[in-house]
Amino acid sequence: MKTPRAYYQPLAIGAPAPYRELPTRLERMIHFVPPHIEKMLAKVPDLIESVDVILGNLEDAIPADQKVAARQGFIQMAQENEFGSTGLWTRINCLNSPWVLDDLLEIVPAIGNKLDVIMLPKVEGPWDIHYLDQLLAQLEARGGIERPILIHAILETAEGVKNVDTIASASPRMHGMSLGPADLAASRGMKTTRVGGGHPDYSVLSDAGHEAARTTVQQDLWHYTVAKMVDACMSAGIRAFYGPFGDFADDEACESQFRNAFLMGCVGAWSLHPRQIGIAKRVFSPDPNEVSFARKIVNAMPDGTGAVMIDGKMQDDATWKQAKVILDLAERVASKDPEFAEKYSV
């Protein structure tokens, strides 16, 4: 464990100082682009306008013989576009793969000053973060990179979940974490072939004899992991995200999973297909009615103390803080998204 002073020291001479607070960004969806496909790259300028984060994926879903093309496509995509307030991320290959070293050695010098976040897959423990942290500092120093590139871990192994707290606080370079339900299911030996979402057999059966017909209610397979991830992230001052939802044909189920994650504290989710962008936007922007109720609470208790009644409901210092969470998010959303700015101003 580092001393508090050492924690914030750059890890290489000439590397930028780590952030003490994360930059404020709106990150309702992390949109995945496969950068080895020319047709997809052509869509990037339009995507920049419609998503909060655009990510060039280099890891799983990229065929082994296209890994180099994907890396080159990502660098080209980063060089040829201006991203403005839209985040530019990449998901590199995992640390034990034959591609990861070249991913880093080529990407950081070429576009390190444009890159906001590196997503690191299959993180098992803080040692994975420490390795990448050190290497990034060396590359930043050598490449004259002016601000630190952040690390986002995917929570997708049983060991990673076990070590989630120490991963979250492993470095000031940590940006946040996403649930990786497909690899995690495999790693845990869960008996599902789905990418995220529930399962009809994971349910609770009502008692016999109380109703004419017994009913079952499907439960959320990911509740425990998401809750654990949110607590680890929020206590470390970093952000939690739901990951991918693989059934593109079931928008309702996608929206329901995203909404559960939003309610539990996640700030965003992944979009793998253009149809999921709108779902994430809808879910991870607070409901205008909730925003107007939150405004009532803050207006009724300007200094955040005391107890008042609003519409029959008790409000006090704690509900003031709940209201602030919603209002701060609404402000971030409104500053980027005119559609919601209008909805929140009424």
Ligand SMILES: CC(C)(COP(=O)(O)OP(=O)(O)OC[C@H]1O[C@@H](n2cnc3c(N)ncnc32)[C@H](O)[C@@H]1OP(=O)(O)O)[C@@H](O)C(=O)NCCC(=O)NCCSC(=O)C[C@](C)(O)C(=O)O
């Ligand atoms: C699945 C695929 C091949 C279906 O792509 P398609 O072209 O067959 O689908 P489509 O429905 O026919 O597409 C309609 C239109 O949308 C376009 N389109 C489609 N997708 C995108 C996209 N992402 N971004 C931008 N445009 C996209 C597509 O090019 C087409 O455009 P067109 O009408 O002009 O021809 C495609 O959607 C895709 O490659 N998506 C990303 C997949 C991916 O990145 N998977 C890995 C992340 S999940 C994961 O790794 C797990 C995790 C976390 O690690 C763990 O849980 O363990």
Ligand SMILES: [Mg+2]
């Ligand atoms: Mg995975």
